[in-house]
Amino acid sequence: MPAPDLSPYRTALEAAETPAEFHAVLDTFLDAVGPFLNEVIDHLAVTARWKGQNRGAEPGSPPWLLRGAASSIASALAMATEADLTILRAHYDPPPDLDALLKKAPAGPGVPPSPPGPQAGSGTPRR
Template sequence: MSHPHPDFELYDNIDRTPDQVAAASAVTATRYDLRRWSLRDAEEFLARHPLPSAPLPRLDPGPYVAALAAAEKPAEVSAVTQHLLDAVYPTVRELSNLLLGIARWEGRHRSAAPDSAPKMLMSAASRCLDALALADQADMRVLRGEYDPAPQPPPPRPQPAQG
């Protein structure tokens, strides 16, 4: 039996991960295999278009954690929340835009099926921003409860005595 993967030997499960064993029995590649083959085939491209290999600068959570621990009022918690959202928004927006650009590459998104890679990428782009919008909405709900609560319903009218 000939196997389509260049570095696969049938029944060689020694030192393989459960993912690799499952992939071998399904005659498919693992995520690691796909990434490795893709990087090999993109070497020349990456040499011409170097991309940063270091992670983006990390957000320092210290000031937010300290401020949250000291917060005593909803307004103070909101200040922490809004500062955090403002700090991460530019990066999340750029991430969303890049994912959208990847999804739209060569117009593949136009006639793509709902469960296709381009549609998944478009959904991921949207969900990045959705997370921030949901956090903001939650913060506004807390502030509305604090500063603009819903009016209390009027007390029930006394019922006339039946008799």
């Protein structure tokens, strides 16, 4: 199975200007290489089990190392996806600025800030 040509993804990544564009490139890249890498993972797992050599394999032995390599590739794919989503969330859904919220809080101790919108029990009930 030939490896996919990655040059279009590198070109698109260089052209990406926003986190959304970056996400689109990375997501498409992961979709393209995922099947290939999953085949590599499966092959390494089969290789680790060749002729039952994995049974009772000690740390550092070839079967143990092959299983570890397969696991590392799978972890790398998951980490890339997590990084991609973290970048998107940080840009488009950032956590609230707690310092700014504290500066807006009333000066008196023990006085909670007023909730936004109409107060319960005031005005005409909504239907």
